[in-house]
Amino acid sequence: MDSAQLLLEEIINSDICKGCSPPDAKPLLNFSSKSKILIIGQAPGIKAIESGIPWNDASGRRLREWMEISDEDFYDKEKVAIVPMDFCFPGKGKSGxxxxxxxxxxxxxxxxxxxxxxIELTLLIGQYAQKYFLAERRQDTLTSTVRNWKSYYPQYFVMPHPSPRNNIWLKKNDWFEIELLPVLKSEVKRICK
Known part of the structure; x- marks a missing residue:
């Protein structure tokens, strides 16, 4: 067992999610020292936590479509590392x-x-991952940051969250699917071949 696997087991067996919802939640992340793609999102949704499978919801289906990746490759930790900013469901707010x-x-x-x-490709999904990793390099808004994605590439792909709640954003910003997604799909295909 290598040090990455030891660290993953240490995190999963830690009490970092103590007090989270549901009460028996375990940290939900997955990675390997061999991982080539890193997905950094915000936090698992309640459906993912309940199933014990990261990105196991509508957001995850859309993310896999954006990446044009099979479920098999997406959940192969030697190909894809899944590391959210929070390892358990943080709870429901007024608007999500x-x-x-x-x-x-x-x-x-x-x-x-x-x-x-x-890691050959890192996806920073949503404002929380972008704020943490880009710090002062990020723009004033998520839209501006994603619009300027080329200034962070190839180190990072900056993306909005694939949640159905962002359907209006996606309709208003069709350049995202036209300009960014083809490059993302090409990179994922190259790495996962």
Missing amino acids: DLPPRPICAKQWMGKIMKELQN
């Missing part, structure tokens, strides 16, 4: 899920990044 709790990234993100030395 609550923001990710900062404790997971603060305690574990640096250690995880040290283990992921074979």
Whole structure:
């Protein structure tokens, strides 16, 4: 067992999700020292937590469509690392899920990044991942950040969240599917061949 697997098991067996909903929730993430694509989202949704499978909901289906990747490749941790900013469901807010709790990234993100030395493509999905990784390099809004995706590429692909709640954003910003997604699909295909 390598150090990445040991770290993953340490996180999963930690009490970082103690007090989360549902009460018996375990951290939901997956990675390997061999992972080539890194997906950093905000936090698992309640459906993903209940099933124990990351991105196991409508958002995940759309993300896999955007990447043009099979479920088999998406859930192969030697190909794709899934590391959200918060490892459990943060709860419901007035207009969607609550923001990710900062404790997971603060305690574990640096250690995880040290283990992921074979990453060729990193997807920063949503404002929380972009704020953490881009810091002062990000734009004032998520739309501006994603609109300027080429200034972060090839280090990062900056993306909106694939939630159905963002359907209006996607309709208003059709350049996302026209300009960014073909490049993303090409990169994923190259890496997963």
